Amino acid sequence: MSATTYGWLVLAFPLAGFLINAFGWRVLPGRAAGWIGTAAIGLAFLNAIGALVMVLDKPVAGRELTSTLWTYASAAGLDIKVNILVDPLSVFMILIVSGVSTLIHLYSVAYLDSDRGYARYFAYLNFFVFSMLLLVLAGNFVLLIVGWAFVGFASYALISFWYRRNTATKAGMKAFVINVIGDVGLVFAAFFIFRELGSFDYLTVFHAAPQHFATNQGVVIAICLLLLVGAFAKSAQLPLHTWLPDAMEGPTPVSALIHAATMVTAGVYLIGRTYPFFELAPTAADISAFIGLATLLFAATCALAVTDLKRIIAYSTISQIGYMVVGVSIGAYAAGFFHLMSHAFFKALLFMSAGSVISAMAGTQDIDRMGGLRRAMPFTAVVMTIGALALAGFPGTAGFFSKDEILAFAAHRGGFYWIFTVGGYIGALLTAFYAFRIIFRVFWGEPVAEASELEHGHLAHSEPENPMTGETEDTDVGFPGQEHHIAERDRPMWLAMAALAFLSIFGGVLQIPGLDDVIDKFLHGSFLDSTLYERFPSIAADWEGLAVGGTVALIGIAAAYRVYVARPGTSAALIRRFRAIHTFLVNRWYFDQLYDAVVYRPTIAVGRFANDVVERVVVQGIVVVVVDVVRGVGVVVRGAQSGFVRAYALLLIGGFAALGLYFLIVSS
């Protein structure tokens, strides 16, 4: 089979899984829906490997393969087909997406076990993966937008999966609307591209662009900025990031899926995919890189202060995506995508561990109420620490090699790009600190009641309540299930986490400077026309960067150890000392409040105004006048309003009848 056939199969299996679960929700017994969903994604992963093998078979210059299934909507000079592009970049993405998603599905099989919406959950989950695969495999901008919006919808459906929680439905709405803003950005980027280049097709457009545009020509910058609107909405970069922390309302494996395998990496993929435009518009690329840098620092500071376990990890995602955005924007494509991969491993692992911890705490997500879980759940403690080490960039882990390669590239590129190196290391310091803040707060210290109970073999249980509002909930459809599941007791969860822990440690060996450059060499086939791709730093410079990065990570971890373990009171003292800063950070720099005041309230106010003034006074006012006049006429002719209706209707019918009669007479 050809690579594109494998590509279509990669799409077909998750879609089939979705349809089976969607239509079979009533009849599928027990965990069947979960296993069907997992198998569907697993088969997609196998086919992705098939595609990889077939692509590797081709010469480096001939690895861009397209295939069309049907003409979707072509008219008036617009040619819109359902076609896919299988090239090294899309193969790389489908491998990560389907691979990590398989593990997340596996984890969910057990984790969501007692939820009454089990089949619905796996239907959405499969659809989510299908959408993401469609997004990365799409061969033209319209299909990209379709996949893009499907991902947005799937995230909406899963964020508000427990739809009887008000907080969940609100969070879903927020994610959806912000994603639609991104969609609109992409649509207009596509419009500009079509207007200038006359096609939506990737390869046509990318080959035509360098001849058509001058460097930094206004319209290319416009295209890039519009693409960035889409990318930043999806990848939760400033200023469109506010939906992601709220997205924690969904079940924990969903967070893993959104943050690791699907969705938020889409923006990074988009920038990488459309690199010919960004290389033609260096200004836009620099803007993108600076926003990435700002985001990574901003989100890291939020992660220092937030106390909700899942939200800390969410901010860490925003921050890590910032690194990737910096990477692909400055031309460190291979490094950016390498970091995307290692991040997928350790972020999925962190969320899965968090899920296990939250289960053990009977639904509590606040790290202030956690502690000493180390002995109660040793497996979770070990793998979560591995995840935190990878996140912090501890020497030898996957995150160490990938993140520092981006920063080394920035240092090597010259000009003002050293800013990204310095900013990146500051971010790395904060990252190491907050990563181990989680570990030390959750697993070290005095065991809390739930922890000691668990040590005696009893899993804590409390009536499910909304972690945000404290409302109690029943466990019927639309609320979390009754039972809790932890990795130590459920084999599928254990298996998924063990696999990811392995990958988080050893994923980095794919690309060790000087030793092997697997990802560099493989992705090159997608960046053949790039002027930046080949500008690698020397091996020595790479190792220098790695040394600095490793030191920074160790300092951060040591600082966290000092604050949270060696001298337990330090954190509280710091909060007292810097209360204003702390409040500022806990409120996430007041972005939500800002949008509330600047966007939401004015829009609602305009709506009220339209309703109360324009509609009542202007529109209905005219009507009232006219109706009064008519009523006056009606009074004159002694016809009640209803009589008037009837009279006019009869008149028309009579008129028609007369005309018909006339027609009959005339024609005969």
Place this chain on the structure above:
Amino acid sequence: MIQVMLWMPVAVGLLCFAAPRRAVPILAVAGSAAVLGLAIAVVAGFDTAEPGLQQTVNESWIPDLGVRYQLGVDGISLFLLSLTAVLWTAATVFSALRTPERRRIYFFMLGLGETAALGAFLAQDLLLFVLFFDLMLVPFWFLIGAFGGENRIAATTKMIVYTLVGSLLMLVAAIATAILASDQVGHLSFSLADLSAHTVSTSSQYWIFCFFAAAFLIKMPAVLVHGWLPDAYKAAPLPVLVLLSGVLSKVGAYGFLRVALPLFPQAVVHFQELILVIGVGGILYGSIMAFTQTNVRLIAGYSSIAQLGFITIGIFSLRPDGADGAVLQMVNHGLVVGAIFLVVALLWERTGTEDLVRLGGMAFRAPVLAALFLIVTLATLAMPGSANFIGEFYILIGVFQSKIVYSFVAAIGVVLAAFYAIRLFQRSMHNRKPDGIASSELSLRDVAVLAPLVACIVGLALYPGLILGRSDAAVKDKIAATCPRLPAGKPQPGWTGYAPIPVPDRCSSGHPEISVIK
């Protein structure tokens, strides 16, 4: 065939008076199903490449006045006929399963309405079009006035006042057009073919166009002339509302394509920006109103204003892509808004309320209803992957290439649509169920009505090319009418050939080849 299709509904309606009481609903359903079958047959027999009319009927009717009984189908009306048949079948089946009071007159009026709507889409004679256009109102006045809810008398009065104004203006304009053109045609003729071949002078076009535009805009309705909409939507029985919003609103937009563009090309170009402003205004105003309302009917009603705004600007981009999108969107909007009102009817039956504040949590006991409604909601907000998205995509790219500013403003409407549509879905289906309302799953008879509509929506989502491919030729023909006619001898930058001008403008075909630009 189209003759049978046109007159069958009213014939069946008359037959209802003769049939035994119990057989009336069955008869009505059978009649509407037969029309649907004929509509499908018309689609099947359609020649895609032909830009002109097909299946034409051309009989002399009132020779003294030059009025002819002229019917025909082209790519623009083809799927509007299908839409009419589909929605009428849905509404008839829905009503038949509930057997209303005074059923004979009810089903007769439905049949009369269908004939009138089909007639408006089929008519190729200006006066015939005007007659069908007005005839359409009669059954709806009856249906709302006699079978409606609270305040139905006031609502119908309001509707009459508005539409009468439009109708009379249109009648005057139609007669004026024929008389003014009679010098060139040689005799008095209302035939659209004659009138478009011999357009009237530019200055006359201006005021005549305004009269027609007023009638069409009121019918849609466009913003500021929508005063009749809230009351009529609140009062109309829901199956009637399906038709009112799904089909009747499209006749206005269709009128622009069928009458205004070919007959008044200079006026259309002259007033392009004005109509674009009205369209964009409708998008913004309708969207904003839609998310301040709590009455489910009004949310759908105001969203219709917004959607018809999109359709209007698509037509008045005066580019084939925009107008193609408009034709597609007319069908899409008819389907989704029909489905929404059916869902509203089902909600009403379950809860006795149409107020979002008192709704919620329906998905809990009625997951199938929620799933179907979700699909409809996503189509309403034009999510990529739905045919509505392709419709909006074509409309916006048309406007983008014609008058770029309006496309950006219209894009705000896209975001707002996401907000009000999801809000409508969430507030009715999600969150906790308020006390005092019941939630129960769809019964088989509900599925029988709703599921086929949703199937149409999904089917079109997979292959919107079905409509685009068939409308394209006719739409290009209509848009070409608004292009300046080059003196004979020079190659015309037409739709068939390659554009000689490298700069893409409204009147050159598609886009210059990329290879040309180096």
